[in-house]
């Protein structure tokens with residue numbers, strides 16, 4: 001399923017350091033290598049603060065990596081400037097957790113949906129009403145919502161508008177950053193169904209950030225697990241419950257560890273706070289919470305290695321060297 005000929009985006013050695021107090025450095029992304037495929041969903045999971053948003057923001061040029069490149073259809077989008085950068089925004093769109101933040105409260109839904117289309121001269125102002133209604137229909141909202149303001153809608157309805165606006169430019173990739181996590185579980189489910197339906201219809205590639213592995217498992221074709229800025233495992237979405245290899249992925253899955261696991265070193269509940277990305281120690285980022293930690297793990301940073309096609313893990317346990 002993950003053939004390089006269907007790959008449309010590739011992150012190579014993407015690293016982001018933020019300057020922190022006292023001349024220290026915060027490593028938000030560390031040598032991230034990921035591939036995205038045409039019409040498929042890449043789910044990016046991990047605890048809060050592990051670097052998920054930092055990474056996805058590069059895709060929509062909201063930030064630039066300190067090192068590395070992001071190739072979209074072969075071109076490094078981290079180097080784009082001016083008009084080229086502006087044009088590229090049509091290809092990759094983003095939906096945020098709280099769409100209210102990105103909506104102008106004084107604008108009607110019609111204008112919110114059509115704004116990007118007008119910016120890129122894709123429609124004439126006289127076509128706004130017709131176009132807005134088309135897109136409202138696509139996200140299963142009544143046509144008369146075109147006349148509403150964002151505050152006259154529920155959170156789920158606003159998120160549908162955000163999706164309508166994101167698909168309006170017919171982007172090849174949509175990035176969704178915790179786009180459903182503020183919604184009730186039942187609303188979340190209908191939004192995911194909508195996204196999956198639109199993806200099939202329009203062959204959209206989706207980058208979906210979530211801290212909830214259970215949610216992402218239900219529809220992501222590919223899942224990347226992130227820990228302290230590092231990708232620790234990448235695997236097909238439908239294999240995560242039976243074939244997750246990294247101790248952190250297994251912990252996220254709530255999997256039962258091997259019988260010979262030392263429970264005195266059992267990782268804390270994944271609800272607990274993630275360690276600080278400041279002055280990350282050498283070796284494996286997961287060492288202090290891992291039941292299988294060895295002396296090698298304290299010393300040597302594990303590389304992401306191929307286990308099978310589409311499945312990679314960064315853990316010395318699986319590195320037969």
Ligand SMILES: Nc1ncnc2c1ncn2[C@@H]1O[C@H](COP(=O)(O)OP(=O)(O)O)[C@@H](O)[C@H]1O
Nearest residue numbers: 018026028047048049050051052053054055277
């Ligand atoms: N602009 C910034 N300046 C300094 N630190 C940042 C900035 N953006 C993110 N960080 C830090 O980078 C780390 C990763 O953050 P983020 O990507 O938002 O995590 P996630 O989306 O996985 O919750 C966190 O420690 C966060 O505090």
Ligand SMILES: [Mg+2]
Nearest residue numbers: 052053054177
């Ligand atoms: Mg985030």
